[in-house]
Amino acid sequence: MTSITLNNVSLVYRLFEKLTLSAPGRRRSALGGNIAKSGTKQVVQALDGVSFELKAGDRLGLVGPNGAGKTTLLKVLYGIYQPSGGTISITGKVDALFNIHIGFRPEATGRRNIVLRGLISGWTAAEIEEKMEEIIDFSELGDFIDLPFKAYSQGMAARLAFAAATTLEPEILLMDEWIGAGDASFQEKAKRRMDELAEKAGIIVLASHDDALIQRVCTKKLTLRAGRVESLA
Amino acid sequence: MAAKDNAPEQRIAILPAMIAALNGAFDDISKAMRLHRVWIALAHEDIGDQHRRTTLGPLWMLVNYFAFVGTFAFVFVTKDASNPSYIAYVAIGMLVWFYLTETITMSVSLFQREASFIQGTTLPLFVYVMRLTMQCIIRAGYSLAGCVLILLLGGYGINTNWLLSLVGLLLLILATPAFVVVFAFLGAFFPDSEFIVGNLMRVGMFFTPVFWVYSGQEGIQEYAYNWNPFTYFLEGVREPITTGIFPGHALAVTGYFCLGLWAIALLLLGLYRKRIVFLI
Numbered sequence: 001m002t003s004i005t006l007n008n009v010s011l012v013y014r015l016f017e018k019l020t021l022s023a024p025g026r027r028r029s030a031l032g033g034n035i036a037k038s039g040t041k042q043v044v045q046a047l048d049g050v051s052f053e054l055k056a057g058d059r060l061g062l063v064g065p066n067g068a069g070k071t072t073l074l075k076v077l078y079g080i081y082q083p084s085g086g087t088i089s090i091t092g093k094v095d096a097l098f099n100i101h102i103g104f105r106p107e108a109t110g111r112r113n114i115v116l117r118g119l120i121s122g123w124t125a126a127e128i129e130e131k132m133e134e135i136i137d138f139s140e141l142g143d144f145i146d147l148p149f150k151a152y153s154q155g156m157a158a159r160l161a162f163a164a165a166t167t168l169e170p171e172i173l174l175m176d177e178w179i180g181a182g183d184a185s186f187q188e189k190a191k192r193r194m195d196e197l198a199e200k201a202g203i204i205v206l207a208s209h210d211d212a213l214i215q216r217v218c219t220k221k222l223t224l225r226a227g228r229v230e231s232l233a
Numbered sequence: 234m235a236a237k238d239n240a241p242e243q244r245i246a247i248l249p250a251m252i253a254a255l256n257g258a259f260d261d262i263s264k265a266m267r268l269h270r271v272w273i274a275l276a277h278e279d280i281g282d283q284h285r286r287t288t289l290g291p292l293w294m295l296v297n298y299f300a301f302v303g304t305f306a307f308v309f310v311t312k313d314a315s316n317p318s319y320i321a322y323v324a325i326g327m328l329v330w331f332y333l334t335e336t337i338t339m340s341v342s343l344f345q346r347e348a349s350f351i352q353g354t355t356l357p358l359f360v361y362v363m364r365l366t367m368q369c370i371i372r373a374g375y376s377l378a379g380c381v382l383i384l385l386l387g388g389y390g391i392n393t394n395w396l397l398s399l400v401g402l403l404l405l406i407l408a409t410p411a412f413v414v415v416f417a418f419l420g421a422f423f424p425d426s427e428f429i430v431g432n433l434m435r436v437g438m439f440f441t442p443v444f445w446v447y448s449g450q451e452g453i454q455e456y457a458y459n460w461n462p463f464t465y466f467l468e469g470v471r472e473p474i475t476t477g478i479f480p481g482h483a484l485a486v487t488g489y490f491c492l493g494l495w496a497i498a499l500l501l502l503g504l505y506r507k508r509i510v511f512l513i
Binding site: 013014078079080081082098099102103105107108112115116119120122125 | 268270271274275278281282285349350351352353354355356507508510511
């Protein structure tokens with residue numbers, strides 16, 4: 001049974017003054033969040049006391065203005081950021097659709113890119129073999145699949161990236177905005193794929209600025225502001 | 234006085250933190266090792282991409298190696314230069330030095346280059362370390378083929394001394410991930426180090442017995458020979474073939490150096506691997 005429980009989770013990270021020979025004003029990393037002082041150090045309070053509980057069937061929409069902590073919260077759930085306080089308990093395999101183009105290599109063929117994408121996603125050789133034709137079929141690339149990725153049009157590249165990224169059996173699915181790709185007919189197909197994914201996933205956490213989408217897909221809405229939970233409905 | 238009284242408690246508090254850090258580092262390494270297919274595939278792609286549109290492809294690495302060894306053997310024409318043992322000396326010296334230079338200079342910008350992966354996936358940090366290690370080993374493989382050819386042409390037939398040389402090579406390869414970790418963290422915390430380390434490695438070639446022979450000279454050469462850890466990496470591989478002597482001292486120094494380097498690497502990995510994402 002899939003579940004997510006966050007109890008008073010906070011994420012505070014120090015703004016590292018990188019050791020550098022450049023002028024003091026240019027030293028800081030360009031990171032978002034709320035900058036606060038902790039003694040002599042400057043810190044970013046990205047999340048502050050976030051608590052919620054999700055069980056199988058829940059679809060949580062994360063809303064809030066830019067810099068509210070939506071993407072940060074998704075990355076904490078995915079395990080990219082380690083929280084600095086509170087506890088997280090997750091039961092179920094977590095998949096994320098953040099940057100679907102990650103890892104694609106311009107010089108490699110579409111087929112090779114699917115293999116690489118599969119390896120990065122932790123698929124076994126058998127799983128890659130099994131999913132290969134499905135991805136090629138879905139992307140509608142035909143013979144182009146054996147040409148270098150750099151030879152693809154933007155739409156073709158997006159279709160392949162979408163097909164490879166959404167060939168999942170998610171238990172818990174994290175999404176930073178709803179993704180779509182390609183021309184009008186492919187977008188319709190992509191929408192159906194996303195709906196299927198949402199249907200299959202035990203739990204969905206979707207960050208978006210699109211209220212209509214949140215209303216359509218989600219059963220719960222968590223509003224974040226300055227890293228804090230403003231409301232959960 | 235109070236500080237003195239607290240000292241044992243502080244030691245007790247530091248110890249679990251160190252153990253936790255080491256456990257974290259070993260966990261990261263073991264996860265990365267299970268994902269060996271990822272870093273092997275990515276390293277092969279990296280090498281392929283670097284030479285994809287060239288006629289010779291990765292063989293350019295072999296050509297580069299021959300060009301350097303040939304140039305040094307030609308420019309430093311001395312009474313030794315016609316001696317095959319000097320050419321073998323330079324050939325092995327260049328092989329090891331190029332490997333070290335490439336590993337170290339590429340490590341400094343490693344996390345910056347991998348930023349999109351680090352910020353977008355949950356792959357263990359050591360995957361990137363092994364990706365670079367693998368890349369450097371593949372590249373060195375081409376130089377090694379050239380070196381073997383030079384040695385064979387120079388009359389150094391394959392014998393048991395080559396096995397002793399393999400011990401030195403093995404130590405070098407074992408030290409590589411530790412070198413990568415240490416210099417990658419240095420680059421993340423101190424971005425200017427990319428240029429500083431690059432320049433130091435360029436200059437370092439002249440302070441390391443890559444092409445000059447140490448025969449008891451005093452002064453700077455004595456210090457450069459005895460107090461330079463790279464000397465021992467070189468001699469551990471080179472001495473068995475060029476002199477036929479087991480390089481016990483060089484291997485011992487290299488071994489201790491590796492242990493120290495790995496200790497630092499494990500601590501860095503354990504303590505800071507989760508913070509790297511905020512630094513790049």
